[in-house]
Amino acid sequence: MTARQRTLLGVGNGAAAGALWGLVFLAPQLLADFSAMQLAASRYLVYGLIAALWLAPTWRRLRGRVHGREWRALAWLSLLGNIVYYLLLASAVQWAGGAATSLIVGLLPVVVTLVGARRAGAVPLARLLLPLGLCLAGVVLVGAQAVGQDAPGERATTIAGLLCAFGALASWTAYSLYNxxxxxxxxxxxGHDWSLLTGVATGALSLLMVVPAFLLAGQAHAPADWLRFWGVATAVALLASVVGNGFWNRASRLLPLTLAGQMIVFETVFALLYGFAWERRLPTGLELAAIGCLITGVLWCVRAHRGHGVAPHE
Known part of the structure; x- marks a missing residue:
């Protein structure tokens, strides 16, 4: 496979992952009357169950190749990229809004690129400073709007939401690099097997959240609300966690780390599209400027990677 073919296939897998991951920003809006811990616990209980069932037919082949060291790594990956990340993200969406949250998490290409700039296959950082600056400008614009449009009494909640969004960014950055x-x-x-193994580890860890999330929750819900809740949780677990992670792992193996990080822009774009559709509105002028900065910056980074291949992993 040529470097160009690997890049195109990697970008395609990254786009597919982004389209499915964008759903995780919509779920907290669909289930605004449930807590972030309930959203995370339900999603990852279902994810763990699906992953275990999907993995069962091939477990005999895999069990001799996955040992204590791998399970410890999978536990850390599950915490960073799933449980902690989604607790912070769901809180951010509910407190600061989906647009602001998705654009802040969309800063991931900047952070991953800076960290991965010295790895093999990386483009010289000097060629990426201007596009990365555009990405940063986009996040600054949307953050300014999120805080500026609130009434004084609501600003503390919005700022807390923005801080949660930056926390989610940090958690997912660590996951992306470690993974x-x-x-x-x-x-x-x-990549598919690794995603399923991560799902099993995540499902096991999510059991620790069941009591505080459901048994100690004070708010009661009607049976129809619970049906909607578990329907959304199952859809997000299957599409985003299982299928989306499989696409992402494939993209991570096909692309250099600095370019793989840029693929998160697809999650941002789809999250914005889903959010605006749910709210039945068009983006504001500041939001359009922020989106333009992010997309232009990331596409500029992708163009800078032309001709920078990476040795195949398989």
Whole structure:
């Protein structure tokens, strides 16, 4: 496979992952009357169950290749990229809004690029400073609008939401880097198998959230609300966590780390599209400027990567 073919296939997988991951920003808006912990616990209980069932037919083949070291890594990945990330993200969406949250998390390409700039296959950082600056400008614009449009009594909640969004960004950045390193270390395991193993680990950890999320929750809900809740949780778990993660792992193996990080822009774009559709409105002028800065910056970064291939992993 040529470098160009690997790049195109990697970008395609990244776009597919982004389209499915964008759903996680919509779920807290669909289920605004449920807590962030309930959203995270339900999503990852279902994710763990689906992953375990999907993994069962191939478990005999895999069990001799996954040992204590891998399970410890999977537990950390589950905390960083799933449980902690989604607790922070769901809180951010409910407190600061979907647009602001998705654009802040969309800063991930900037952070990952800066961290991965010295890795093999990376484009010289000097060529990326201007596009990364555009991405940063986009986040500054949307943050200014989110705080500026609130009444004084609501600003504390919005600021807390924005801080949660930056926390989600930090958590997902750590996950992205750590996950890529483990995919490189265990190239004998497919991205799909690694995603399912992560799901099993996440499902096990989510059991720790069941009591505080559901048994200690004070708010009661009607049976129809619970049916809607578990329907959304199941859809997000299957589409975003199982299928989306599989696409992402494939993209991570096909692309250099600095370019793989740019693929998160697709999650941002789809999250914005879903959010605006749900709210039945068009983006404001500041939101359009922010979106334009982010997309232009990321596409500029992608163009800078032309001709920078990466050695195949499989």
């Amino acid at each position: 890529t390193l483990w995919l490189e270390r265990r190239a004998d395991l497919s």
